[in-house]
Amino acid sequence: MENPTTSKVVLLACGSFNPITNMHLRMFELARDHLEDTGQYSVIKGIISPVGDAYKKKGLIEASHRVEMARLATESSEWITVDSWESQQSDWVETSKVIRHHYEELLAREHNRDDVDTIKYTKKRRIEENYIASSVHHRKRDGPQLMLLCGADVLESFGIPNLWKQEDIAEIVGRYGLVCVTRSGGDPHKFINQSDDLWKYRKNIHVVHEWVTNDISATHVRRALRRGRSVRYLLPESVVRYVQEHSLYSAESEQKNADVVLAPFQKYSDASTSG
Ligand SMILES: Nc1ncnc2c1ncn2[C@@H]1O[C@H](COP(=O)(O)OP(=O)(O)OP(=O)(O)O)[C@@H](O)[C@H]1O
Numbered sequence: 001m002e003n004p005t006t007s008k009v010v011l012l013a014c015g016s017f018n019p020i021t022n023m024h025l026r027m028f029e030l031a032r033d034h035l036e037d038t039g040q041y042s043v044i045k046g047i048i049s050p051v052g053d054a055y056k057k058k059g060l061i062e063a064s065h066r067v068e069m070a071r072l073a074t075e076s077s078e079w080i081t082v083d084s085w086e087s088q089q090s091d092w093v094e095t096s097k098v099i100r101h102h103y104e105e106l107l108a109r110e111h112n113r114d115d116v117d118t119i120k121y122t123k124k125r126r127i128e129e130n131y132i133a134s135s136v137h138h139r140k141r142d143g144p145q146l147m148l149l150c151g152a153d154v155l156e157s158f159g160i161p162n163l164w165k166q167e168d169i170a171e172i173v174g175r176y177g178l179v180c181v182t183r184s185g186g187d188p189h190k191f192i193n194q195s196d197d198l199w200k201y202r203k204n205i206h207v208v209h210e211w212v213t214n215d216i217s218a219t220h221v222r223r224a225l226r227r228g229r230s231v232r233y234l235l236p237e238s239v240v241r242y243v244q245e246h247s248l249y250s251a252e253s254e255q256k257n258a259d260v261v262l263a264p265f266q267k268y269s270d271a272s273t274s275g
């Protein structure tokens with residue numbers, strides 16, 4: 001029987017998705033199982049938010065392609081969706097602002113079910129049914145929670161100087177919450193233990209252990225593609241087809257932004273030098 005005190009959760013994953021891989025999709029399934037297994041949460045929706053071109057990461061191809069591939073990849077999911085708001089902003093948007101944007105949308109949707117959404121109608125209807133079912137069964141005072149979903153490498157990147165603002169980390173982890181999926185080579189528990197800031201918010205950080213260690217990375221996929229190797233079964237078939245049809249990922253595309261500083265470094269190094 002369902003626990004009447006469960007909180008509704010929406011999971012938001014920010015990243016390059018250059019291109020989206022099966023592991024990005026698995027990350028959502030693993031996180032939902034983990035959260036629901038605690039008996040405290042009911043996960044009603046997942047959002048993939050590809051970063052905009054202004055992030056300037058090396059090898060980052062146009063957002064329109066990355067968004068379209070993510071759309072194709074999530075077509076068969078009943079609960080994972082893609083949102084292009086972040087990718088359409090002309091400047092790079094800090095993750096804390098992306099979360100705020102989606103949280104405001106979520107609250108607005110709670111009050112107005114007629115708002116426009118990019119997800120197709122059937123998926124929208126299923127998600128809305130979930131909302132309704134959860135609000136009938138679990139009369140929680142507060143609305144749904146939005147949590148950031150990431151791999152352990154993103155959590156560990158919190159420790160890289162000039163990449164994240166301390167107040168943003170505090171807001172993401174303290175106010176919203178983080179779901180972190182283990183990735184080979186990382187040890188999120190150790191990282192949390194060693195950081196006073198993260199330790200303070202440890203109850204808001206849900207570490208999901210991926211037992212089937214999976215080393216799929218978009219870097220590996222791009223490398224295979226520019227060498228003419230197969231990437232079948234690492235990506236959804238529709239994404240493999242899209243990559244082929246548009247001849248994406250070449251030696252040339254990998255050189256994009258090669259001599260440009262990543263947007264957060266640009267932003268925070270400027271801030272520290274300008275006083
Ligand atoms: N194999 C994986 N295990 C756990 N998390 C993953 C895995 N692959 C990607 N992620 C997570 O998915 C999110 C988006 O990642 P991103 O788009 O950078 O993919 P990536 O495979 O790491 O790509 P790249 O190699 O270009 O960095 C991040 O939170 C990242 O940690």
Ligand SMILES: NC(=O)c1ccc[n+]([C@@H]2O[C@H](COP(=O)(O)O)[C@@H](O)[C@H]2O)c1
Pocket residue numbers: 014015016017051055057093094095096154163164165168264
């Ligand atoms: N300070 C910040 O808000 C900050 C810093 C670094 C990366 N990020 C985000 O984390 C994600 C990381 O993506 P990659 O792992 O593909 O680089 C991106 O969505 C990026 O915008 C945010």
Ligand SMILES: [Zn+2]
Pocket residue numbers: 153
């Ligand atoms: Zn990555």
